[in-house]
Amino acid sequence: MINVTKAFLPPLEEYTKYLQGIWDRCHLTNHGPLVNELEEKLREYLGVKHFFFVNNGTIALQIAIKALNLGGEIITTPFSYVATTSSIVWENAQPVFVDIHPETLTIDVDKIEAAITPSTSAILVTHVYGIPCDVEKIKEIADRRGLKVIYDAAHAFGVKYKGKSLLEYGDISTLSFHATKLFHTVEGGGIVTNDDELMHRISYMRNFGHKGQEDFWGLGVNGKNSEMHAAMGLCVMPYISEILAKRKELSETYDKHFSSMGVRIQRPTVPPGTEYNYAYYPVLFETEKQLVSVKNVLNAAYIHPRRYFYPSLHTLPYLKDKISLPVTESASARVLCLPLFHELTADSIRRICAIIAEILKY
Numbered sequence: 477m478i479n480v481t482k483a484f485l486p487p488l489e490e491y492t493k494y495l496q497g498i499w500d501r502c503h504l505t506n507h508g509p510l511v512n513e514l515e516e517k518l519r520e521y522l523g524v525k526h527f528f529f530v531n532n533g534t535i536a537l538q539i540a541i542k543a544l545n546l547g548g549e550i551i552t553t554p555f556s557y558v559a560t561t562s563s564i565v566w567e568n569a570q571p572v573f574v575d576i577h578p579e580t581l582t583i584d585v586d587k588i589e590a591a592i593t594p595s596t597s598a599i600l601v602t603h604v605y606g607i608p609c610d611v612e613k614i615k616e617i618a619d620r621r622g623l624k625v626i627y628d629a630a631h632a633f634g635v636k637y638k639g640k641s642l643l644e645y646g647d648i649s650t651l652s653f654h655a656t657k658l659f660h661t662v663e664g665g666g667i668v669t670n671d672d673e674l675m676h677r678i679s680y681m682r683n684f685g686h687k688g689q690e691d692f693w694g695l696g697v698n699g700k701n702s703e704m705h706a707a708m709g710l711c712v713m714p715y716i717s718e719i720l721a722k723r724k725e726l727s728e729t730y731d732k733h734f735s736s737m738g739v740r741i742q743r744p745t746v747p748p749g750t751e752y753n754y755a756y757y758p759v760l761f762e763t764e765k766q767l768v769s770v771k772n773v774l775n776a777a778y779i780h781p782r783r784y785f786y787p788s789l790h791t792l793p794y795l796k797d798k799i800s801l802p803v804t805e806s807a808s809a810r811v812l813c814l815p816l817f818h819e820l821t822a823d824s825i826r827r828i829c830a831i832i833a834e835i836l837k838y
Contacts, residue, residue: 494707533652533665537563723754733829
C-alpha cells in the first residue's frame with residue numbers, strides 16, 4: 477500500500493542512544509537538555525532570532541494569538557488545514573475569510589483590504605504547501621492598517637524567500653513537526669518571532685505562565701514538549717538536506733512522467749525568488765468528478781492520495797456566516813495531493829502517473 481505520506485525514521489540505534497541519556501538523567505520534560513539543544517539547532521538552521529519548541533502546531537497557533545492579545549476579527553484563508561481556523565475560533569475570535577489566488581492557492585492579497593473593518597485585529601494566513609504568501613504586500617497592508625500578522629508555516633520548514641528564511645516575515649510564524657511533515661518530532665510544533673517582547677511573553681505562556689516555581693508572569697498553558705520528542709528531532713536534523721533533495725528529485729520525477737505521458741495537469745505556482753521545500757505534490761484536476769474517478773481507481777490499486785485541503789474551511793459547520801468564495805470552492809473540490817515521501821520509489825511514481833494518464837484519456 478502507498479499512502480500519501482510516510483514518516484521519515486532515522487536508524488533506530490541513533491534514537492536509542494539519545495534514549496539511554498534520557499534514562500540516565502531521568503529528565504523527561506520541563507525544558508530538558510535535548511529540548512534546549514534542539515531549539516538552538518533549529519534556531520540556527522532556520523535562520524531566526526527566537527524559536528520555541530512546543531507540543532504541536534495547533535497550540536503554537538493558539539499561543540501566537542494569545543501572545544498578540546488578539547480578538548475581534550482575524551482575516552484568514554479558507555484553504556488550509558482545519559487547525560488554522562479552529563485556533564481562531566477556540567481563542568474566541570472571529571475568522572473572516574478572504575478568497576485565494578487561483579495560481580498560488582495562498583490568500584489573494586488584492587482582496588484583503590475590502591475585508592478589513594474596525595474590528596479587525598490581525599491577518600493569519602497559511603503558506604499553503606510551503607508556497608509563500610505575498611509577504612511584502614501583506615506587510616504593507618498590515619503596517620498601514622495597524623494589524624498584526626501571523627503566518628501558519630506548518631508546511632514551510634526550510635523555505636527561503638529572496639534569500640532569507642520565510643519564517644522571518646510577520647510578527648509570529650508557527651510550525652508543525654507532526655510525523656507527516658518533512659521534518660518531524662513525532663508530535664511537535666514551533667513558534668518563531670524576531671520580537672524580544674513577544675519572545676518573553678511566549679516563553680512564559682507555553683509553561684503555565686511560570687516565573688520560577690512559586691510566581692507567575694501571567695496566563696499560560698502547557699505547551700511544552702518532551703525529551704523523547706526532542707530526541708527524534710535531533711535524530712532527523714542531520715538528514716534534512718538529504719530529505720529535501722530527495723523530495724525535489726521525486727517531485728521532478730512526477731513532472732517528467734506526466735510530461736512524457738502527455739498529461740497536462742495544473743499545479744500551484746511557486747513565486748519567483750523562492751527556495752522551495754517540496755513539502756507536497758498537489759495537482760488540480762479539471763473537475764471534481766475527474767478527481768473522484770482518479771482517487772477511486774488509485775485507491776483500488778492500494779494507492780491513497782489525499783484531498784488536501786477539502787472541504788473549504790468557510791463551510792465548517794460551527795461557523796455561522798456562510799459566504800461564497802468561488803476560487804477556494806473550485807480549488808478545494810479539484811485538488812489532490814499525490815504520494816510524496818522519502819522512501820517512495822521512481823517506479824511507484826511512474827505507476828501512479830500511468831494510472832492517472834489512462835483515466836484522463838476518457
